[in-house]
Amino acid sequence: MSGPSKNPTILEKIYAQRRLDVEQAKATPGTSFEDINTYLAMGLAPKLIPLVPRLKTNPSSSSTNPSLSLMAEIKRASPSKGAIAMDTNPAQQALKYAEAGASVISVLTEPTWFKGSLLDMRLVRQAVDQTPNRPAILRKEFIFEEYQIAEARLHGADTVLLIVAMLTHEQLTALYKYSCSLGMEPLVEVNNQTEMMRALELGAKVIGVNNRNLHSFEVDLGTTTKLVDLVKEKDVILCALSGISGPQDVRVYKEQSVHAVLVGEALMRAQDTTTFIRELLEWPA
Numbered sequence: 001m002s003g004p005s006k007n008p009t010i011l012e013k014i015y016a017q018r019r020l021d022v023e024q025a026k027a028t029p030g031t032s033f034e035d036i037n038t039y040l041a042m043g044l045a046p047k048l049i050p051l052v053p054r055l056k057t058n059p060s061s062s063s064t065n066p067s068l069s070l071m072a073e074i075k076r077a078s079p080s081k082g083a084i085a086m087d088t089n090p091a092q093q094a095l096k097y098a099e100a101g102a103s104v105i106s107v108l109t110e111p112t113w114f115k116g117s118l119l120d121m122r123l124v125r126q127a128v129d130q131t132p133n134r135p136a137i138l139r140k141e142f143i144f145e146e147y148q149i150a151e152a153r154l155h156g157a158d159t160v161l162l163i164v165a166m167l168t169h170e171q172l173t174a175l176y177k178y179s180c181s182l183g184m185e186p187l188v189e190v191n192n193q194t195e196m197m198r199a200l201e202l203g204a205k206v207i208g209v210n211n212r213n214l215h216s217f218e219v220d221l222g223t224t225t226k227l228v229d230l231v232k233e234k235d236v237i238l239c240a241l242s243g244i245s246g247p248q249d250v251r252v253y254k255e256q257s258v259h260a261v262l263v264g265e266a267l268m269r270a271q272d273t274t275t276f277i278r279e280l281l282e283w284p285a
């Protein structure tokens with residue numbers, strides 16, 4: 001990302017803070033990059049599952065009229081909404097997501113604006129570990145260094161988010177390769193046509209279109225729709241991210257052959273998570 005600007009956007013602010021956080025973690029005895037690599041080499045990271053096949057199965061995928069897959073997010077708070085669900089227990093919430101049929105559980109690990117942590121992600125992973133056909137765990141984070149990817153793997157992630165808008169071509173390529181080398185196909189996030197072209201050039205197999213512009217916070221569900229044609233006939237799993245609140249939103253994406261939706265706030269606020277998920281995706285009871 002370009003240097004500090006006078007009126008930094010929220011993405012720039014988070015990025016600047018995350019750089020400091022990562023420097024501190026790397027300088028802390030016990031969590032240096034060398035330590036993390038040693039732990040990984042010792043085989044201390046929990047076993048992973050591959051993202052692509054997991055995204056292709058959901059409670060309706062064997063029916064004649066299959067629905068989309070769900071990436072369900074654990075999100076306590078956000079910079080645009082403030083507190084969302086401060087008292088929700090991530091492990092309990094994750095179990096509900098798993099039992100309802102989510103393919104992926106996304107866990108925000110950013111502490112300052114999203115009030116998340118690596119511990120949240122680790123406990124989510126432990127909670128769903130023994131569930132049948134467990135969901136893949138996504139580290140939802142602002143990633144700019146290999147260190148954060150190694151950390152994700154050690155703490156039980158199966159995949160990580162890479163935000164194209166935040167990374168130079170060199171960074172994006174290196175981080176994508178590194179993540180794949182650890183067995184994790186990343187979710188590559190784009191917000192417009194130029195970014196989509198970059199994701200495709202990279203060879204990304206799972207691409208998420210963020211309907212929320214991370215600089216301005218504006219949400220437009222049509223952002224995904226506009227980019228659908230660019231992945232037609234390609235071996236890419238296309239996911240719509242952000243601002244999805246009801247079955248009508250999902251139905252539109254289904255008609256456009258979007259493969260998955262990532263939902264945070266609406267799930268965190270739902271009174272009855274299980275029923276909400278079934279209705280949202282129009283899955284069989």
Ligand SMILES: O=P(O)(O)OC[C@@H](O)[C@@H](O)c1c[nH]c2ccccc12
Binds near residue numbers: 243
């Ligand atoms: O809560 P929503 O509107 O359903 O959105 C979820 C998710 O898409 C959003 O949390 C998100 C998408 N990309 C991100 C990058 C960083 C942090 C958060 C995000």
